[in-house]
Amino acid sequence: MEEAYVKLTIENKIGFIEFFHPNRNSMPSDVLLELEQIITTAGNNDDIKVIVLKSGGDRTFCAGASFNELIAIENAETGKHFFSGFANVINAMRKCPKLIIGRIQGKAVGGGVGLAAAADYCFATQYASVKLSELSIGIGPFVIEPVVSRKIGKIAMSQMTIDAETFYSADWAKEKGLYSEVFESTEELDQALNALAGKLTSYNPEALKEMKKVFWQETDHWDALLHDRARISGKLVLSNFTKDVLKKYR
Incomplete structure (x- = not known):
């Protein structure tokens, strides 16, 4: 079985951050910690002008x-x-001084939707449907709610949260603003992504940095807010309801 990893590669001033887990790129604590650290490192690396966030497989x-x-x-x-x-x-994505482009090649569930929403621009394939399944297992998308609502609005966020067992199509996600562009294949996605990232590396890095600050204005309180939300989820995951549901996934 392949090992989980997070890695950073730099090509032509573009920092490609790739994460992988053999269980459908799910996120255990060690992968989350490594991802946070690498995003911060890439943000402070002068050799990188723009960041692409992607997953393996x-x-x-x-x-x-x-x-x-x-x-x-x-x-x-x-x-x-x-x-x-x-x-x-x-929070690392939000505070990163570089623009982050998301490469969403396939389905995004729960925290995966949060990652897409935290990117500054997202390319996706037609297979990149989205789902917020948290209520169906007895918790809720508390931590990611602020970043998803910021991107697609409270109404669409509420719809996904309440209809917790439905996958919404990539076109729906584009219509709501989660994705900027949707492509029929990963080849087309990568072509467009590399073209845009290449252009961005030629722009004034100071202008990009200042623009990023503008995009994320009024989110300074998120350091406290998201950890407060983590406390709610952390309590709910102990409920008998959630424990019973999760037994099925052992």
């Missing part, structure tokens, strides 16, 4: 939280710590 972009780790949570503090991993990645 060609099917699922990110299946969200690691169910195996959720099952193992036994107290509220551990629960908060786990969900804070997502909070830290979103």
Whole structure:
């Protein structure tokens, strides 16, 4: 079985950050921590002008939280710590001084939708449908709600949250503003992504940095807000309802 990883490669001033987990690119704590650290490192690297966030494999972009780790949570503090991993990645993306382009090649679920929403611009394929399944397992998309609502609005966020077992199409996600462009294949996606990223590397880095600040204005309170939301999820994951549902996924 392939090992999970997070890696950074630099090509032509573009920093490609790739994460992978053999279980549909789900996110255990160690992958979340590494992703947060690498985003911060790339943001401070003068050799990088723009960042591309992508995942390994060609099917699922990110299946969200690691169910195996959720099952193992036994107290509220551990629960908060786990969900804070997502909070830290979103905050790292938000505070990163470089623009981040998301490459969403396949399905995004839960925290995966949060990652797409935290990117400054997203390219996707027609296979990149989205789902917020958290309510169906007894928790809720608390940590990612601010970043998803910021991108697609409260009404679309509420729709996805309440209709928790439905995958919404990539075209729906584009219509709501989560994706900027949707392509029929990963080849077409990569062509367009590399063209845009290449252009961005030739722009004034100071202008890009200042523009990024403008995009994320009025989110300075998110450091506290997202960790507060992590506490809610961390408590709910201990409920009998959630424990019973998660047993099916062992």
